[in-house]
Amino acid sequence: MTALDFSDLFAPNLPPPTARWGGFPTHNFIGGHNAPETIVARQLAECVTKVLEREAQSLAFYNAGHGPQGYLPLREWLSEKLDRQAGIKCSTDEILMTSGSSPALDLVNKVLLQPGDTVIVEQSNYGGMLSRFKRLKVDMVSIDLDGDGMRMDHLERALADLKTKGKRLKYIYTIPTVQNPTATILPLDRRQEMLRLADAYDTAIFEDECYSDLIWSGERPPAIYALDESGRTIFTSTFSKSIAPAIRVGYLVAKWPFLSQAVACKTDAGSGMIEQMMLAEFCPTHFDAHLAKLIARLQHKRDVLVEALNENFGTAVEFTPPPGGIFLWVRFSEKVDTTQLTQAAAKAGIAINPGVDWSVQHPEGNRHIRLCYASASPEELRAGVAALADVCHQTFGIPERSANRTRDA
């Protein structure tokens, strides 16, 4: 038999094949991982044991008999939690559990988008969503951000412009609460303004709130979903950032006209029930205490990263210390091409996100990098930043000085 050449059979326009998994790099500043030291094995195991003792036999049924929207007790807890923390009033019928929020993004896109459609997005943005839009051949109109998130004057202009051009906008994609990567929090008045504009231009809003649990102060404006009286907002969040990314439990919240269509388009036969059951058991008792511990830990790591950046890069970089979340968006002077920096860093065992992957428009993106700080220990953070400063100096002559030490040429 002759070996089959699969490349003859592949669909067109696939992404390049993946490389074999080689483990994490020595200094890992990418990937949205969490703080391992905050995960308590005993509590999780006790919760799984308890729920299995009570209802293991229901696992013999798809979705444990709770229907395609997922485990009901977890949706009940979420309904209460979303009200308490984000002001969202939703019934359990308005929540669809997904295997993390990535499938929720894909599902929303499946329901709404086809090639040639237009979406509005924040200029600096979640790389995974930008790559999805590119793969779907969807046109992105990007809106600038300032220290308060998406600029509403720019949004209004973009909406008017699309209307003039006769283009039908499918939705405004926004990460208003700890924006990825800028970590900005959109104030209440801008949320209200976004809703007013979406209403005036008759479009939907897709609100992605993966990081909103992780705000140091615990204070946040209500979700856009909470302020929306017109049912135009679709909301997604996840337990990946508040508990652990290796458990794949996220969710979509929407009014029934949208959600019933999303459930119909879901082809994965449900999300893992043991993880949903575990969370439903864990959250009412442990979630708040766990979150407080996690937030304190993340804030400390942010402080360590900020200190290490100041020490090693000095004035060669600019950034705003984030009010929450797990990443820091760093701006370099124009002498530094961050795509080139990323490649040089990779060779030295340092993984960073180049700004171009996290930006709609490349020129500005090319001056930024995104650094995730949740999973490394403080020691690893310090060593990683020092190593990155070395690579940056070797490649661009920047930073010229680190702390009190002048670098060799």
Added chain:
Amino acid sequence: MTALDFSDLFAPNLPPPTARWGGFPTHNFIGGHNAPETIVARQLAECVTKVLEREAQSLAFYNAGHGPQGYLPLREWLSEKLDRQAGIKCSTDEILMTSGSSPALDLVNKVLLQPGDTVIVEQSNYGGMLSRFKRLKVDMVSIDLDGDGMRMDHLERALADLKTKGKRLKYIYTIPTVQNPTATILPLDRRQEMLRLADAYDTAIFEDECYSDLIWSGERPPAIYALDESGRTIFTSTFSKSIAPAIRVGYLVAKWPFLSQAVACKTDAGSGMIEQMMLAEFCPTHFDAHLAKLIARLQHKRDVLVEALNENFGTAVEFTPPPGGIFLWVRFSEKVDTTQLTQAAAKAGIAINPGVDWSVQHPEGNRHIRLCYASASPEELRAGVAALADVCHQTFGIPERSANRTRDA
């Protein structure tokens, strides 16, 4: 604010929106559920506890640090199990864990198919795959089955015909080992012949083996994948049928040229790690004993169903008692329209799969129904079949007699 009419924004050709979940019907013969009485809470809980005690902190990393192909110890066990039970030699690098086998089907289709492509399928077939092909606007060429599964003479004719027409076939989709819905097992010589034909016509084979663990005799021919020396076979299976469908753990096996492309196309950020960890802990110690118990239980339920069908329907139906699996494919006389029967049964609280959903060509499909027998108790199976016979008699006057009792007109 005006309520948004989402129907203006939906992509074209979506499936109809789903109805709100209303629970299972009184008599449930659909859905591929498993036998609840075989699930042992204590064993599962012990396994989760053990693995969490050892490595809970790794959950802070996507895929627990095992990379996008999933939890390595589970892939190690699978590599050994697939060799032992199906003759498949594969490395852990040739296994991709997925959230059940449904996402594996979607992934293979994403890598290979676009609208207008052609696939070869078995005439009676898994409804979920047929609906996928329809949604993808892929042409299906169907091959008849006999008591030994797909007919190779028909396959050869179809391949020659496609070649004449200049149509590029993407793959042959087959469920050779406990076919869904006919429960046939393709003999070794046909497997070899299918590979010979696929080689001659330069196409791929997609082997779906979800039910192969559940054969009463435990005897089965090697997987097509095991016989393939040309790397053209893609293999999928799942723990849904051998352990529980509510845990979403399935897998894809393929040589690297295909698998590296599939991993690249995967957008779900990995499958639930706690369920994979639990299985990796459970399987080496408990899988074989669990399977023996499950098989005995399923065989008993099949016997109950066969007896109930004979008793209630007599000669009004024909079927071959399946050698394994969880479903029975029942053929009615031409007087019975099974689509109409399904609707009448639904009104009486009885859910059955109409043959048309499980068939490529409707005329023959419309004489069949699929009955799943794993999840109901023996008492429920008997009551369900009796209720179905009543509905069938009321609708079509068939069966005329049940056991020793003549039915009222």
